[in-house]
Amino acid sequence: MQIKELARATGVDVETIRYYEKQGLLPEPARRDNGYRDYAAEHLERLSFIRHCRALDMPLADVSRLLGFVDAPLADCSDVDLLVDEQLARVRARLKSMRALEKQLLQLRARCSGKHEGHCGILDELVSAAHGEACACHAAP
Structure with a gap:
């Protein structure tokens, strides 16, 4: 899906999605032949997780740490x-x-x-x- 579709599906602004990518909270998506970002279901799930944490007013540093635990479920x-x-x-x-x-x-x-x-x-x-x-x-x- 394109970034605008991801934004619409999660309620997160396009610029915020790009910011999360730059901060390393969201992995860089694959690119289509035309150069557009191609987001997958994993991006949708991760962005929804981030949005939920932010709705709990968690600082981005804490969200990043929580994502580390999500990425290492056996830790x-x-x-x-x-x-x-x-x-x-x-x-x-x-x-x-x-x-x-x-x-x-x-x-x-x-x-x-x-x-x-x-x-x-x-x-x-x-x-x-x-x-x-x-x-x-x-x-x-």
């Missing part, structure tokens, strides 16, 4: 557990950060009286913060 795969544990830790850290951000935004939103006549508590807080002053959503420095 000890205990590092796979470690990779997933590390990704879980990154996700949990992001969740904690997002909860803190939510709290800050809620504190900022609480500054709004609901009346929008010439004075905005949210804007006052943001302007104060821009001047280096304490605001509702951040503790004083």
Whole structure:
């Protein structure tokens, strides 16, 4: 299949497919007589694997390591557990950060009286913060 067909089948952009090839995540496909790339079912499967890993927000370096395990199915795969544990830790850290951000935004939103006549508590807080002053959503420095 041609690259555009592979892209359509996997939902991965053509340029991203080329990038993955350059990074060594996808093996170089055979070429047709006309010079077009000729992707096989193995490319489709591998690209789908990569896409799934990326949907789990795994860094490309980790995806590459996982592909190494896919390519060597008899090798000890205990590092796979470690990779997933590390990704879980990154996700949990992001969740904690997002909860803190939510709290800050809620504190900022609480500054709004609901009346929008010439004075905005949210804007006052943001302007104060821009001047280096304490605001509702951040503790004083």
